[in-house]
Amino acid sequence: MSDILIIGGGVIGVCTAHELAKRGAKVMLIEQGEISSGASYGNGGLIVPSHCVPLAAPGVPLQGLKWMFNPESPFYIKPHFNFEFLEWMLLFAYASRRGPMMRALPVLSELLLSSGRIFDEIAREGGFPFGYEQKGTLAVFLTQRALDKGLEEAHLVGGFGVETRSLNGTELCELEPALRAEVAGGIHYPQDAHIDPAGFVIGLAEKAMELGVKILTHTEVMRFETEGKKINQVQTTRGDFTADQVILCAGAWSPVVLRELEINLPIQAAKGYSITLETPEISPSYPLMFPEARVVVTPFKDRLRLAGTLELAGMDFSIQSRRVDAIRTNSAKYLQGLENAKVTEIWRGLRPCTPDGLPVISRAKQFDNLIVAAGHAMLGMSLGPITGKLTSQLALGENPEMDLAPLRLERF
Ligand SMILES: Cc1cc2nc3c(=O)[nH]c(=O)nc-3n(C[C@H](O)[C@H](O)[C@H](O)COP(=O)(O)OP(=O)(O)OC[C@H]3O[C@@H](n4cnc5c(N)ncnc54)[C@H](O)[C@@H]3O)c2cc1C
Missing domain, CATH: 3.30.9.10 (D-Amino Acid Oxidase, subunit A, domain 2)
Incomplete structure (x- = not known):
């Protein structure tokens, strides 16, 4: 059993896995294809x-x-x-x-500027080239x-x-x-x-594995077994898994996965x-x-x-x-x-x-052990590192360093 099971191996899932592993959590990441095979592969790589x-x-x-x-x-x-x-x-x-646009603007600018600073730190730390x-x-x-x-x-x-x-x-x-x-x-x-987007995600996934993250590729999450407000089991094409917490980072597929839990995510x-x-x-x-x-x-x-x-x-x-x-x-x-x-x-x-241009970084009220980090639209590469940080703070019960109220799932 893992402390945390992450669904989705794009920039959001991998940044979250890396951040959690740095803080000592036992993490498993499940990806239906290869790491960075979704939107995080051939995009513009602009931060x-x-x-x-x-x-x-x-x-x-x-x-x-x-x-x-x-x-x-x-x-x-x-x-x-x-x-x-x-x-x-x-x-x-x-x-x-x-x-609404003027309310979203300061939220996005704070997220983007913080994320830019983390990219700078990752690049200075070195360890893997990502252009x-x-x-x-x-x-x-x-x-x-x-x-x-x-x-x-x-x-x-x-x-x-x-x-x-x-x-x-x-x-x-x-x-x-x-x-x-x-x-x-x-x-x-x-x-x-600017960065090489796939180079960044794959390099960071390798770093996360060195820190103990278990990555299962070609493994698709199909269903969940739930009891009351708890997800007990995540059922995949390659077996069933349990974890204390589940973090959904499935990009454009997120609404499809959440439908299995009867949660609507626009x-x-x-x-x-x-x-x-x-x-x-x-x-x-x-x-x-x-x-x-x-x-x-x-x-x-x-x-x-x-x-x-x-x-x-x-x-x-x-x-x-x-x-x-x-x-x-x-x-x-x-x-x-x-x-x-x-x-x-x-x-x-x-x-x-998402319809308002802001991502969702939020616990889901329907389940005590589900977090959603999705909906980064045209800015997912730019927002990966700050999303990883905020999501791991949520998962570890810490006070997130930014106010997450504008990003909650229930706003829709
Ligand atoms: C043409 C283009 C240009 C872009 N340019 C930029 C740019 O310059 N700068 C920028 O910041 N952003 C850019 N973006 C946006 C950015 O690519 C996305 O916001 C970002 O990649 C989203 O990351 P993600 O991790 O949420 O989703 P994804 O990278 O799509 O990852 C989700 C992963 O979940 C997996 N998954 C889905 N369902 C399941 C399941 N049931 N079981 C297991 N795994 C599952 C998928 O296979 C996928 O790998 C661009 C996008 C496009 C299309």
Whole structure:
């Protein structure tokens, strides 16, 4: 029997397992595939305190509806009418008003800035390479109108501890010569960083194993045996397990697992794609964000990754080639040198999105020994380390270092 059983081997489950093992807990982690085979595999790897404006923001639902019939749009809501989706859309529309957004913003910025500091500590401790580099990100705009909107957002997040520096087109191209001269300008966010996401999760899982964490891969959690307010047993495709506490970190699959416990968690999967290229001859040295195209570009040691699009289409793993192609075509409007770069991998992943853009880090009131850590949407890599810390503080009965009330499960 373990003290703690974690379901899900993505960034959230692995950060939680590592943190708990550091504090001496006996931990088992169960993963249905390989470690980091879900959304934590091929994402942009950006660690972005600058992204503290939640997805649920004024104008976003309307933009999604406008783009509904465009097969190349970077934000797409697939019409599908089940109860969970309609409930989620209503909650999303409600959370997208200015009031709720302004309440979510300081919560996200505190989480993101704390997590960024932990990444820095992990990198300084060394032990495994994960491509950590903190030179900031550059948000780049093609039109003056979009730049003005970007500067407004920079001003807003600047009020919550995010450092920003605006750059005109010439300054931007001097800093990042791979950009096309036509860009209107941009913003440098120096506290941002970037990592190799799968390298980080797999490396940290190995460190956790050295600290005693038992990891079972290719093992799927199917059901639970419960008694009153207690989960007695976790039943998997490879046997049944018991533990004092169960922590659910199953990303976009979390609502499916919780359904077995008759708990409703409004998380919708938001599919995104990445295209990984061999490093082109002209390649950026800064991670870049193109808000008009909703694409991010991350330079790794020997690769360049373009990532983007957000498709609310349920648990759908199909690859929509036109949207994938649009990521590359749109990136080429900002960047030189992409035309002949060889593709090494096309990937899709499902972001676990709550309707209000905040994750759930919470005990479940239905069971005394269940904790949920899920719903990190577009920020799961950035928020992994702080989530691991807060979740382990909850599990060990300590006072969490941040107020977790805005992240509780019962808020929906
Ligand atoms: C295109 C794209 C780009 C992105 N870019 C960034 C970025 O630049 N920066 C950033 O911060 N975030 C980014 N994200 C978001 C980030 O990838 C996610 O928020 C994060 O990976 C979620 O981590 P997770 O551990 O919650 O979920 P996952 O990584 O999906 O892990 C959940 C795990 O649970 C397992 N599981 C599910 N059900 C079961 C079961 N029944 N039994 C056992 N195991 C189970 C799954 O197999 C999976 O491995 C991006 C996402 C996408 C799609």
